[in-house]
Amino acid sequence: MSLPPGFLDELRTRVSLTQVVGRKVMWDQRKSNQGKGDMWAPCPFHHEKSASFHVDDRKGFYYCFGCHAKGDALKFVQETENVGFMEAVQILAQEAGMEMPARDPRAQRKQDHRAQLAEVMEQAVRFFRLQLSTRAGEGARSYLARRGLSGPALERWEIGFAPEGWQNLWDALRGKGVPEELIMGAGLAKPSNKGGKPYDTFRNRIMFPIRDARGRAIAFGGRAMDPRDNAKYLNSPETALFDKGRSLYNHGPARTASGKSGQLLVAEGYMDVIALAEGGFEASVAPLGTAITENQLQMLWRIADEPIIALDGDTAGLRAAMRLIDLALPLLEAGKSLRFALMPEGKDPDDLIRAEGREAVQAVLDQAMPMVRLLWQRETEGKVFDSPERKAALDKALRDKIRLIRDPSIRRHYGEDLQDLRWELFRGGRPREEAAGSGLDLGFDAAPDAGFDPGARPADDPGFGADYDAGYDPGYDTAGYDPGFDPGYDAGPYDNGPTSAGVPAGRPDTSGSQGYSGKQGGYAAGKSRRSGGFRDGTRMPWRGKNAPPQPLETTRNSLLAGGSEESLARVREAVILATVITTPAVVAKYEVNLERMSCIGSDHALLRDLVLRHGIDAPERLKEEIAAAAGAHALENLFALRHVAISPCLRRPGDVEVASLTLAEEFAKLEASRGLDAELAEAEEDLDGLADEAVTWRLGQAAEARNKAVRSENEDRAQYDVGENGARLNREERDAFGALLERIGYSKK
Known part of the structure; x- marks a missing residue:
């Protein structure tokens, strides 16, 4: 449900946090100052005798110096009454005499359906718990006792028992008036193939409730009591509540x-x-x-x-x-x-x-x-490497695995560690420094831009190209970045070794790379990407007054300059993150979407994780937590992006309705743009053995996903204005609609 702008602010203004908390605690009169709204009490969230729970009524926040519980009036009601966010809003709105706004019918129906399924699941939890204590559950109780589970542990984990029989749970739920479609929709029963009544999914099994991150029962896991059962463990089928691949137990x-x-x-x-x-x-x-x-x-x-x-x-x-x-x-x-x-x-x-x-x-x-x-261990355990061919096979297997690593830095470090392990295996513990000139180059730098260099070769090395030593070139140049000096590890027979800081071994590097070369009597032979020329001082021929016009800095730095799908996806992620950070009240509603968002880049992933960790529990401190964990530059860099700067979230921070509309739009676009890859991957997996009709259907699904992505991309490239309510308006649509209004004589007054 979307709340209108300002509703929560008005609610917090009308409600006194001291009065809300005062129903659950006894104030310490010696430490409290009611006139200033500075109140202290023993914490209601953990057992203590001292008054470490502080309420600042003027700011509207509480904090416990013992268990570190913190929040506002809504958070306090959620924690103490064990209710959800919207239920807490309803409770406080009723106390404040405020009428709850009308709900979107479609969103409300979907939310109500999920809430009904969750309630049916809770009834099933209670049914299974009760059955464990009956005579039918005696065998299950004995088994659990042998596994060391005490009575309190059974209560804590809500373990139950599904008795033998085909319709025990079905009859119990139907007897309480639960509709058949809800029982089936929750995955608790299956339709009969013989035309009879649906039958229970779980029979003669110990039942483990599976709850999501919010604590809602979404599924069950059942362990068979009969050793002859085909499935020792059985999970609920996937439902509107339960996605097995996106859930974790506990x-x-x-x-x-x-x-x-x-x-x-x-x-x-x-x-x-x-x-x-x-x-x-x-x-x-x-x-x-x-x-x-x-x-x-x-x-x-x-x-x-x-x-x-x-x-x-x-x-x-x-x-x-x-x-x-x-x-x-x-x-x-x-x-x-x-x-x-x-x-x-x-x-x-x-x-x-x-x-x-x-x-x-x-x-x-x-x-x-x-x-x-x-x-x-996987590639070497139980194998014998007593021939060059077997050693080469090991090298190839390891290189193939390292190529899977996308991060060049991590790929390089994996190569180093595997070189060490290989040396220990084949050289019996000899120091790696003795390896120079021994002819052992594993070649783990085969991955693109891994940044490895075979290393410094002594003058007496025959130079067959298979050299190996302890040194390596970090590979900054190959990664598109010149650090400003050449360590000199990649020298040939004439290398003097790495250059000492500030004391060049050779002539200064005048190519513009901001440093010196460690080569004796000369320069590195390759190009310097940073300088745009050769390191011997020779400039590229187009440098000078006849050089072609260069793109503007803002154009080169634009995330959309390349027009790649990855760039577009990163833009959408940035808008999503900026929206939830500026309006953290929407984090709870879109928590699942954020959980499923696979970010491009570690910076976006870090921001998303911090939003999930603190956006619900401490929304008022979200930006502070992000700044503490990721640095103040993280938010500055995010908000400075052009497509974020013009988005409604920065124009109207705290506006829940605008933020919800923005997130719904951006998540839909993100899902559409990434749907193509998923469909193609599934089509590739299903090609073997599929009938022509199935292949055609799969490719059709992929095409549909591609069309959605293209439409979404085109929409992103269109020109937009921002309306009074913060919504984005396509200029072509706006002009056409304006012309229509003029023809019918409409005037906005």
């Missing part, structure tokens, strides 16, 4: 715990997560019955920069870790990686913590290895 509590500890563990199943959390590792999550997907990996990185993958110590667990490497390599960014903690052979985290306690698990986590080590 997502919300783990995100909160990770914010305090800075650590995040990823286990394989429900019982592993429960055992870890009960053992003190509360920041633990699990994928839902499948290998980790790209969306789930991005969700993990939004919670923590370096999650630890704690997988079972068996062949299946190791295979899952190896598959995850291939998924993660193309997605790696600076500061975003994975570590792997493999449990002892034959044990999972649940087994280890029950058998040996928390300390044993912590010891395994302390030994977690970086991903490059596991990649090396």
